[in-house]
Each structure stands twice: as C-alpha cells, then as structure tokens.
Amino acid sequence: MAVIFYARVSTAEQTIEHQRRQAEAAGFQIDRVVADHGVSGVTTALADRPEGRRLFDMLRSGDTLVVRWVDRLGRNYTDVCDTIRQFMRQGVVIRTVINGLTFDGATEDPMQQAVRDALIAFMAATAQANAEAIKEAQRCGIALARSADGDAKYRGRKPSFSKDQLTTVREMLERSSGIGEIVRATGLSRQTVYRIRDDQGAAQGALARWGA
Incomplete structure (x- = not known):
C-alpha cells in the first residue's frame, strides 16, 4: 500500500x-x-x-x-x-x-456517509469560492491599474504585507492557527492579520492594485 x-x-x-x-x-x-x-x-x-x-x-x-x-x-x-x-x-x-x-x-453507516459527503461538498465549495474571490480581486486590480485614473491616490493605502506574507496567513488560517501564532510567524500586526482574515479577497485586491 x-x-x-x-x-x-x-x-x-x-x-x-x-x-x-x-x-x-x-x-x-x-x-x-x-x-x-x-x-x-x-x-x-x-x-x-x-x-x-x-x-x-x-x-x-x-x-x-x-x-x-x-x-x-x-x-x-x-x-x-x-x-x-x-x-x-x-x-x-x-x-x-x-x-x-x-x-x-x-x-x-448511512449517517457517517452523509456527514462525510457533506464535508466533501463543503470543502469543494470553499475551494471554488476562494478561487472566485481571488480572481475577482485580481480582475479589479488590473482594471484599475489600466484605467486613466489608476494612480496612487485611487489605489488606497499601500498594503503593509507582501504576497509571501499573505500566502502564509492564508495557509495558517486554513490550519486553524491562532492569531498570535500567525503574528509571530509573519511579523505582521494583529490588526493586519485580522483584516486579512476578515476579507481575503480585499487583501489580494490591494496587492494587485499596487502591482505586487
């Protein structure tokens, strides 16, 4: 095996x-x-x-x-x-x-099968939803960057995190890591980690708007 x-x-x-x-x-x-x-x-x-x-x-x-x-x-x-x-x-x-x-x-056991199948469906739906959120954020960021008004004042505040840090935060959130553990691993502030956790699509979009 x-x-x-x-x-x-x-x-x-x-x-x-x-x-x-x-x-x-x-x-x-x-x-x-x-x-x-x-x-x-x-x-x-x-x-x-x-x-x-x-x-x-x-x-x-x-x-x-x-x-x-x-x-x-x-x-x-x-x-x-x-x-x-x-x-x-x-x-x-x-x-x-x-x-x-x-x-x-x-x-x-039918009940165990039902629970298992529900979990599979939930995980699959989450994978698709995350992909769609990231794609939409990237699309918005690219559109803004290409527009005539896509200068710094329309991009909002520059993200305080890098692409690698965002990836690490996502991975640790998926593992159900605590906020304190994520802060220690990434060097980000608790407030930044909370913002990423609460809206990962917006975090990805911010990086895209700044060309990161």
Missing part, C-alpha cells in the same frame, strides 16, 4: 518542494510524488492534467493519496466532488495536510 503525494502549482511563487515539506512536517511518509506545474485548478480538471490523469491509473485499493488541501485537486466544485468520490470507490484513502482531513469509502 503506497502513500502518494499529489501537488499542483499554478504560479512561479509556489513550489512543489514547499508543499512536500509541509506534508513531511505533518508526519506523512511519502513513497512517491506526482506533480503538475503551471496548471490552473479552476479551468483544468484533475483528469485533464498531464500528471493528474496518471493518478487514476496509478492508485490502487488500499493506497493513500495525500494533498496539501482539497484545492490542489481542483477549484471547481463538481470536479473536486467527483474526483474524491471516484477515488473512494477505488478503495483509495484521501488525506489532507491542512486540517488533517481523511476521506474514505470504508464506512457503510
């Missing part, structure tokens, strides 16, 4: 190695890494990615598929739900690094 880690990166700022280190730090002993580079999780289904499609042939009953979070499988609600359910039908266990979630098809 193999433990296969699947990673996906869509931008130059993300790295496969970073995702793998997170998994190993969480205690996963990985037998093999499968990764897609520069592939969108919004527009490209897992089965349509060069490496993602290999998972459907590679994984066997009893194997464990590890991902950083469900958004690595995709950011489309239907695709993520269908993918996880298909793997479960194959006898594959899906585990996430963030939040330590486990999805498998072992239970035959």
